[in-house]
Amino acid sequence: MRRADPLKGEKGKFKLMAEGIDDDKDGLYNEDPAGGYRPDRNFAHAWNEADPESGPWPSAQPESRAIMDFLVKHRNVAMAVVFGPANNLLEMPRGSAGRSGDIGSMKVTVPRNIANFTGLEANKEYTVDEVYEVLKDSPVARAQGGLTKEAVVQLLGGGPARSGGQSAPGGLQNWLYYQYSTMAIELDVWGIPKKAAAKAPAGAAGDALTLDKFEKMSAAEVAALDDEKLGAFLKNINAPAMASAAMIKQGVASGRMTPAQMAGMIRSQGGGGAARPAAAAAGGGPTTPDEDTIAFIDASAKDGIVAWTPVTLPDGTKAEVGGVDPFLAVAPNESELKKAADVHADALIFMAGKLAEVAIADVQVKALGSGVYEVSATAANNGFLPTATRLQVRTRSYLPARLTITLPSGASLVQGNNRSSNERITGSGGTTKATWMVNAAPGSRITVSILTQNAGEDRREVVLQ
Amino acid sequence: MMRSILACLLCCAILSAQTQAPDPKWDRLYPNAEVLQLMRDYEKAYPGWVKLESLGKTSAGGDTWLLTITNPKTGAAETKPAVYIDGSTHANEIQGTETTLYTVNFVLKNYGKLPRVTEFLDRATLYVIPMMNVDSRERWFTQASTPNFPRTLPVPIDDDRDGLFDEDGFDDLDGDGEITMMRKKVALGQGTHKLDPKDSRLLVPVRADELGDYIMLGTEGIDNDGDGQVNEDPYGYVDPNRVCGDGFQPRYVQAGASEYPLQYPEARNIAEWMGSHLNVNVVMSYHNFGKLILRMPGARSQKPMSQVDLRVHDFLGKEGEKMLPGYRYVWVAPVLGDSYGSSADHTYGRVGAFSVGIELNAPQQDFNGDKNVSPEEVMKFNDELTQGRMFVNWKAFQHPQYGEIEIGGFKHDTGRPPEGFLSVEEYHRNAMYVIYHGYHLPHLKIEDPTVVKVKNGLYRLHIPVLNDRMIPSVAGIVQQNKIHRQDLATISGAKVLSSGIVEDPYLNKVRLQEHRPERLFVSGGVDGASTKTLMFLIEGVPGKVTFTYDSIKAGKLSKEILLP
Structure with missing residues (x-):
């Protein structure tokens, strides 16, 4: 089933609803089933005040409260992974205001055919921002009224392997990130894969343009070519998306390049064959989730769809019952699940290995005379991630990293206090420092500590001498 | 027994x-x-x-x-x-x-x-x-307090984020059962204030070109946890x-x-x-x-109140200004600043109740009527009208961090009450x-119905339901947030063929309910000071039927109707 498109002159011919009857005869089907609130709609961030399924108020449900009560007592949670319906890796979380996340730091590789005309290196890893910088002022980008980072990803043949969806308003992931403010990610573990690439229909029709034919054409013949035909040809030979029919015609007409030279260039850039990544080479553009589902059913889940069977409802309404198994999209078969679970377990271990980890890096003692010692301490974050995200610096929901000095009795600080706080120690060797003037007997033992809630603790004892 | x-x-x-x-x-x-x-x-x-x-x-x-x-x-x-x-x-x-x-x-x-x-x-x-x-x-009541403290819940919060909870609160240093203020005399030129020449119990800030010899040290207390700050992590918040x-918004908002x-x-x-x-x-x-009557919403970024509910709030608020001289009825957000998660927002948005903070x-001490209460006037009130009950006079005290100071000020049960x-x-x-x-709680009355015998066994009833007070039987917010069901009108003793809400009784315009006419949902209930007329087309015999109007917020009432 698909929605009727009024712009194509279509009118809807069916109503689609979940299987059931209008038990209370109020004209609505299945509007008041067993159960009520959805725990993943009952958290406080972006809670939907007018959705009966989101609960009478945020945090009303024992399920949501139990999770939060545990978490607020366990501020050592440095990262949270929610296995839920959305996949934040496939689709950038937009936040409650619907803003698009910045995909600029996403890593991409540049296929050879694009690399050659952009001056970038083929198959080297770039960020989207880096590629965007190179392409944003190109004539084609200007002609198109500017380039978006999303368009860059598409141009590179990227984009999500399947749709990821957004974490729910009032969902746990949103609360974890925006209110509890830990690093939080929602993963759906498995989903119906994008429809596998169809074979590009190059040369399928007898009169279709091929590279060989193009090469032998004169400038006038190229100028006379139908734009649509030329466009299809460009697509088949995996020409860059910005190489439009108009651009080719202009190039040939201006006499700067003959069709033969162009063909040579295309060949040298690896064009002419199926060099592009599969998703972009499918010919039909991005597929819809329904097309993906049908393709998946055809390929590996023959039982995933129930044939439509005519029924007559108690009130005499004629209907058909059937369609896609509602659990098809969330419940993989055993071997798929095992694969997905393994991947996710590995990813969790990998991510855990990237957490911030503080340690005392150095303690220097300098005797200044008269029993006064200058103690300088440095603590470092040896993990990859910072001790606090930018949001945590703002929310102050975790204690800062605290560098402290503990003195034996009889010793005192000449000035200041025993604690130096830092909201965020950056990852991979970021440091925080503190200096104290200590008035103590020679040989006194002092302890310097670095304390955090979510990146560990470390202590070092030193002797003042 | x-x-x-x-x-x-x-x-x-x-x-x-x-x-x-x-x-x-x-x-x-x-x-x-x-x-x-x-x-x-x-x-x-x-x-x-x-x-x-x-x-x-x-x-x-x-x-x-x-x-x-x-x-x-x-x-x-x-x-x-x-x-x-x-x-x-x-x-x-x-x-x-x-x-x-x-x-x-x-x-x-x-x-x-x-x-x-x-x-x-x-x-x-x-x-x-x-x-x-x-x-x-x-x-x-039972521990040393101030007019502003304690205010919040008895839940320990680590205000200064040092890992310790409520470890540096106010202290009743002089043991008089009150937490008052601290001030200190310093060398001329080191201070920000000087004694009020008319009343040495008061300090006045010095002019830009003047030298001060007093500093104010805030509320009575010491640096209990040795972190160089005084009273930075008290009970609450x-x-x-x-x-x-x-x-609701989290603490950083x-x-x-x-x-x-x-x-x-x-x-x-x-x-x-x-x-x-x-x-x-x-x-x-x-x-x-x-002296304020505060209506919601608490913050300017929240959805504005619907016109139907605002009308009721405005009416009750304006009447309040008359009954409570000196009170102003205002929208809280622009006057007291934005606030999120207030109880009045909750009872309005989640219960559908008209909610105000008062x-x-x-x-009370504006002796000269200039709409401004000066410290001198407060002191005059203390002296003349309470015989000095409100104020604790300054006494010398040796403070562990500040040295020689004075402690004194208004008692905790003054000013606010x-x-x-x-x-x-x-x-x-x-x-x-x-x-x-x-x-002005909704007060419904089922008025005399108009009964039309269409033909033998078929009757059309127009039943007016009157609310003669200002508050509607279903507030706008109840519909907006789907808080609870609408009012429900039913007929027993006859079969209902069709029902609806009469939009114009003279032109016989009726908004019919498409399904289950025997349970007529009265969307929006009956507004304040108005009538809603309900139509039922029923199959029945001469005799009595019972009409029932069931409202979650206005109660349930019934009336017997005679079919001729």
Whole structure:
């Protein structure tokens, strides 16, 4: 089933609803089933005040409260992974205001055919921002009224392997990130894969343009070519998306390049064959989730769809019952699940290995005379991630990293206090420092500590001498 | 035993003055134990009319005490439209409690004597929580306090983020039972203030070209935890008026918020109870200070109030300005600043009750009438009208961090609550304003129907339902947030073929309900001071049928209709 498109002159011919009857005869089907609130709609961030399924108020449900009560007592949670319906890796979380996340730091590789005309290196890893910088002022980008980072990803043949969806308003992931403010990610573990690439229909029709034919054409013949035909040809030979029919015609007409030279260039850039990544080479553009589902059913889940069977409802309404198994999209078969679970377990271990980890890096003692010692301490974050995200610096929901000095009795600080706080120690060797003037007997033992809630603790004892 | 209960019931039927009915004085404040005793005494004196119950334990082991007051012979409390009032959400805003008790005392003692009061308890319910933030209110009385402290819930919060909780609060350094202020005389040129030449109890800031010889050191206390800061992590700070569910924002957006909405039982007890008492139409929460009637929403970024509800709020608020001289009815956000998670936002958005915060009291000491109260005028009030009760004179003290200082200032029970001799008028006017809201609770009446015999066995009824008060039977917010079902109209004794809401009785325009005509949902209920006419087309025989109008917020009523 698909929605009727009024712009194509279509009118809807069916109503689609979940299987059931209008038990209370109020004209609505299945509007008041067993159960009520959805725990993943009952958290406080972006809670939907007018959705009966989101609960009478945020945090009303024992399920949501139990999770939060545990978490607020366990501020050592440095990262949270929610296995839920959305996949934040496939689709950038937009936040409650619907803003698009910045995909600029996403890593991409540049296929050879694009690399050659952009001056970038083929198959080297770039960020989207880096590629965007190179392409944003190109004539084609200007002609198109500017380039978006999303368009860059598409141009590179990227984009999500399947749709990821957004974490729910009032969902746990949103609360974890925006209110509890830990690093939080929602993963759906498995989903119906994008429809596998169809074979590009190059040369399928007898009169279709091929590279060989193009090469032998004169400038006038190229100028006379139908734009649509030329466009299809460009697509088949995996020409860059910005190489439009108009651009080719202009190039040939201006006499700067003959069709033969162009063909040579295309060949040298690896064009002419199926060099592009599969998703972009499918010919039909991005597929819809329904097309993906049908393709998946055809390929590996023959039982995933129930044939439509005519029924007559108690009130005499004629209907058909059937369609896609509602659990098809969330419940993989055993071997798929095992694969997905393994991947996710590995990813969790990998991510855990990237957490911030503080340690005392150095303690220097300098005797200044008269029993006064200058103690300088440095603590470092040896993990990859910072001790606090930018949001945590703002929310102050975790204690800062605290560098402290503990003195034996009889010793005192000449000035200041025993604690130096830092909201965020950056990852991979970021440091925080503190200096104290200590008035103590020679040989006194002092302890310097670095304390955090979510990146560990470390202590070092030193002797003042 | 049985005989005494019967005797009591007999006695209560007229609700005349009872020997055992409490007779509190209104020129003083009541510590928690006395408030609880008063509540118990009212329950004992008016059995059946007053019910005292705990809605649950609070954060430091107290109880959320609720009084339910209504005439039991005219229907159970939860079947009638209700006004809910509470006090001491902020523990230091102390006289909200006495305002609620005055209201309780007034309605119980004037039932049967004054028609509006009689009508109120006959057809409506008054719910009262005199001490919302009960544990901190107790502490305000029993431990050294200030006019501003303690205010919040008895929940330890690490305000200075050092890993320790409430370890550096205020200290009663001079042991006089009051936490006042600290000031210090310094060398000329090192200070920011000087003594007021007219009154050495007061400091005045120096002019830009003047040298000062005093500094102000803030509230009485020391650096308890040796971190170089004084009083930076006291008892509290989760604000029970910033923790509710509707419009909740976390602490980095809204100071005083909890980790999640309704995390602590003070607010949750009430929310859960009210969630199952949707007959509450009006919520009035007493705070101080400034003589304000505050309507929601709490923040400018929230959805504005619908016009239908605003009209009702505006009407009641403007009447309040007349009944409470000096009070201003305002939208809270632009006047007091944006706030999220307030209880009034919650009871409006989640219960569908018209909810206001009332800021009691304002400065009484404007002797020269310039609309401004100077420190000299406050001191004059202290000296002449309280004979010096309010102010603790400065005394020398040796402070561990600041050395030689002076400690003194106003006592904790001054300023925010009025002095006793001024309090009763304000309690009374506010109690009357509660009864005024009680009067305007939706009051439905099924008017005489128009019955048309279309043909034998087929009748068309037009049944007008009148609401002769200002509050609608279904508030706009109830529909907007889908809080509860709409009003429901039914006919028994005949088969309903069709039903709908009459949009124009003269032109016979009816908005028909498409499905299940025997259960007519009256979308939007009956607005304030208006009539909604309902149409039923029924198959029946001459005789009686019963029409029933069932409203969650306005009660359930029926009328027999004769089919000719």
